[in-house]
Amino acid sequence: MVDVSYREAAEVGKRLLAWYNEAKRDLPWRRTSDPYKIWVSEVMLQQTRVETVIPYWNRFIERFPTVEALADAPEEEVLKLWEGLGYYSRARNLQAAVREVKAKYGGRVPDKQEEMLALPGVGRYTSGAVLSIAYNVPVPAVDGNVFRVLSRIFLIEDDVSKPAARKKFEALAEFLIPPGEASNFNQSLMELGARVCMPKHPRCERCPVHDMCRAYKEGVQEDLPVKGKKKPPRPIDIATGIVWNAGRVLITRRPPQGLLAGLWEFPGGEVAGGESHKAALQRIFAEKWNLSVRVQSHFANVQHTFSHIRWNLQAYTCEANGGAAAEAEDTRWVQVWQLADFPMPVAHQKLAKALAGLV
CATH class of the missing domain: 3.90.79.10 (Nucleoside Triphosphate Pyrophosphohydrolase)
Known part of the structure; x- marks a missing residue:
């Protein structure tokens, strides 16, 4: 794992939690602790901006307020409500997964990682996000924002497109979670990446840990994270x-x-x-x-x-x-x-x- 002391981890956690409590956006899925509704938001937010997702999430939850409502709905109606969000396999996988939750768990979203990961279309990020945010389970939730934030704070130059790098980042993210604060801490990492530690022109002067950020000290924050080049479409x-x-x-x-x-x-x-x-x-x-x-x-x-x-x-x-x-x-x-x-x-x-x- 990355060389991080317990003292450094504790300080990062303390600062990010304080910043998050003051600066977090008022988003509709943050007003609920319902794991199903949080799950829907996480699936919608994959590859999609928050501003775009909000009206879709509101309409979707109004029409399908529970696991059972989505599980029992015709697929075509689900796809129609998803229309315009793109990546339609997300909607089909979500419906397949909630049908399994209804059948196997009586409609209660599992609170164990191995059970979440066994559901259709649920990967390590979605599982970690739902478990930590809804149930406060101390598991990592590493998405693009978290890759970026952690690679800069701790100057990690591993190619984030490689499976070995993901394991390293997940281990670090889990190590950093303050006791009893998995929900807010994981969201603080996501929020920092979305609003401050941005892909281009990061707002380092607004960052609560900029004086601890190893990349900032070296002046290489805009060079991270390291990513393999994608082929053009x-x-x-x-x-x-x-x-x-x-x-x-x-x-x-x-x-x-x-x-x-x-x-x-x-x-x-x-x-x-x-x-x-x-x-x-x-x-x-x-x-x-x-x-x-x-x-x-x-x-x-x-x-x-x-x-x-x-x-x-x-x-x-x-x-x-x-x-x-x-x-x-x-x-x-x-x-x-x-x-x-x-x-x-x-x-x-x-x-x-x-x-x-x-x-």
């Missing part, structure tokens, strides 16, 4: 059809596994090398839905970037030749005003809104 050309028949438009549901699983979208797919978007649409409709379409005019361009790919989507209005494709579980012909009832990826939400503006 791979561009993919997508052809999408706004297919009309008898005043209705065609939407299809994505497969139950994979990217954006289970969401509805305007049909289409990847453009092959050397293929035009119009030719791609005719090929894709014939292959996937046995449907002949007449591609009419360009409708819109939409770009959307995921962590690993970037969609360059071109949409065209089309007309079905020889009648409509048969409706099935994953295929619907709907009125434009009905599109708002279906959970859709952000790129397709933009198309739906543009379409509604033209009708």
Whole structure:
């Protein structure tokens, strides 16, 4: 582990707790000790800003106030409430996990780490956050903010993308927890990283431990944490059809596994090398839905970037030749005003809104 004395650990803990009690934001999930509601907030906050999460969390908890309410809800309704937050596997995993909590634990969120970690989609960070914040269990909760804070305070130059580094940071974070203060201390680390010890231009003069910060003393705080470089997202050309028949438009549901699983979208797919978007649409409709379409005019361009790919989507209005494709579980012909009832990826939400503006 990192060379940290008990005295140094105690001083860091004391200062961060005092600072947190004075400076913490009034967030809705901090007004409850309900582990389910805290769990929902932690899942939503992954890869998403606090300001974005607040209205989503409020709506979600209003509709699904208990483990049982979420466990019993139709998945499509859950995904619709999640619409716009992205990373939809989070919502599906959360619902699968609470169903297990209902079945195995009578609806009570487990307070033991091995039980939390056995739930679908629950990793070490989420488990640590829920157990420490809701139950005050002295376990670490190391996310990006905590990696950054600890790497700077204790000048740790390990690559945080490596599993060995995570173990080191978790051991250090656990060592630092003051007795009986796991909930507030773990939140103090997160809060400091979000508001003071920021990725760029850290506000060191506002930091309660800046005079103890080893990176600050060396003037290298902005160089930490050390991270392996990510590959840039791979561009993919997508052809999408706004297919009309008898005043209705065609939407299809994505497969139950994979990217954006289970969401509805305007049909289409990847453009092959050397293929035009119009030719791609005719090929894709014939292959996937046995449907002949007449591609009419360009409708819109939409770009959307995921962590690993970037969609360059071109949409065209089309007309079905020889009648409509048969409706099935994953295929619907709907009125434009009905599109708002279906959970859709952000790129397709933009198309739906543009379409509604033209009708």
